[in-house]
Amino acid sequence: MRRTGIVVAVAALLTAFSPALAQAVTGWAEVGRDQARALDESQGLATIVRPSGTTIRYTGVGTIPAEENSQGWNHVGDPGSAQGWYVEPYQRDDRGAKLFRVQAPDGSWKNYKHDLESWEANNNSFAAVSPDARWLVAGEWGTMARLLVHPMPGAVATDPAQNLPYASAIRLDHPVRDVQGCDFQTVTRLLCASDDPDGSLFGTTKPLLQVDLAGPLSGADVAGHVTSLGRLPLRSGCGGNFEVEGLDFDERDNTLRVIVMSPGICILFDSMTYRFRQ
Numbered sequence: 001m002r003r004t005g006i007v008v009a010v011a012a013l014l015t016a017f018s019p020a021l022a023q024a025v026t027g028w029a030e031v032g033r034d035q036a037r038a039l040d041e042s043q044g045l046a047t048i049v050r051p052s053g054t055t056i057r058y059t060g061v062g063t064i065p066a067e068e069n070s071q072g073w074n075h076v077g078d079p080g081s082a083q084g085w086y087v088e089p090y091q092r093d094d095r096g097a098k099l100f101r102v103q104a105p106d107g108s109w110k111n112y113k114h115d116l117e118s119w120e121a122n123n124n125s126f127a128a129v130s131p132d133a134r135w136l137v138a139g140e141w142g143t144m145a146r147l148l149v150h151p152m153p154g155a156v157a158t159d160p161a162q163n164l165p166y167a168s169a170i171r172l173d174h175p176v177r178d179v180q181g182c183d184f185q186t187v188t189r190l191l192c193a194s195d196d197p198d199g200s201l202f203g204t205t206k207p208l209l210q211v212d213l214a215g216p217l218s219g220a221d222v223a224g225h226v227t228s229l230g231r232l233p234l235r236s237g238c239g240g241n242f243e244v245e246g247l248d249f250d251e252r253d254n255t256l257r258v259i260v261m262s263p264g265i266c267i268l269f270d271s272m273t274y275r276f277r278q
Contacts (some may be wrong), residue, residue, distance in 0.1 A: 148167040
């Protein structure tokens with residue numbers, strides 16, 4: 001009987017990770033997955049394309065530089081990249097400034113701080129760089145009907161001694177909840193990963209969202225039409241609460257990558273970066 005129980009358990013694990021049984025989100029087919037390490041691959045990722053080569057860089061609690069951590073920025077979110085620029089978003093536990101740690105195409109680093117608006121949440125969940133590297137889209141936590149837009153630090157806002165200002169908003173026609181990451185697929189389309197645990201907004205928990213803009217970002221508010229593409233994969237050897245994290249769209253081969261961290265102790269063993277293509 002014990003051997004039978006082991007066989008059943010193994011079969012259940014194999015079934016949980018069988019690509020044939022994977023439920024693809026609408027319009028995207030799952031084409032693979034890679035284990036996501038809990039320490040340094042658990043928050044987000046970005047593809048950085050430069051003449052010197054292309055890298056996929058992850059963020060996690062283990063990637064926060066000691067200097068930034070010692071100054072109070074103890075959480076890093078989902079990074080973004082375009083035109084060789086790379087941005088990591090940081091937040092603090094108090095209502096202090098947000099921090100964007102920016103690497104220029106030449107490899108040099110500078111820190112840009114954004115003082116919170118009176119109405120702004122202190123969360124700094126993600127950084128999405130517009131394809132022309134002129135604008136930076138950032139996200140808050142909770143239920144929101146907006147995404148925040150800043151001039152791109154380093155490329156447009158070039159003085160790190162100055163406050164990185166709020167420029168405009170993407171005004172969403174449908175509220176979203178707990179967005180952990182966004183990236184541009186085109187100049188007028190964002191893909192976003194939502195860790196929504198409730199499911200009442202779109203009829204499903206943990207959805208992949210598509211945000212279609214009325215026009216390219218220009219510094220003025222722009223409308224964004226939100227569509228849920230369905231629930232992201234939630235597969236693990238453990239039961240419990242999954243956490244959907246950041247995502248990245250790689251324009252080189254049109255691959256979408258989304259991080260999903262597993263429940264409980266399985267966060268160490270079968271958390272995954274899932275790969276999709278249309």
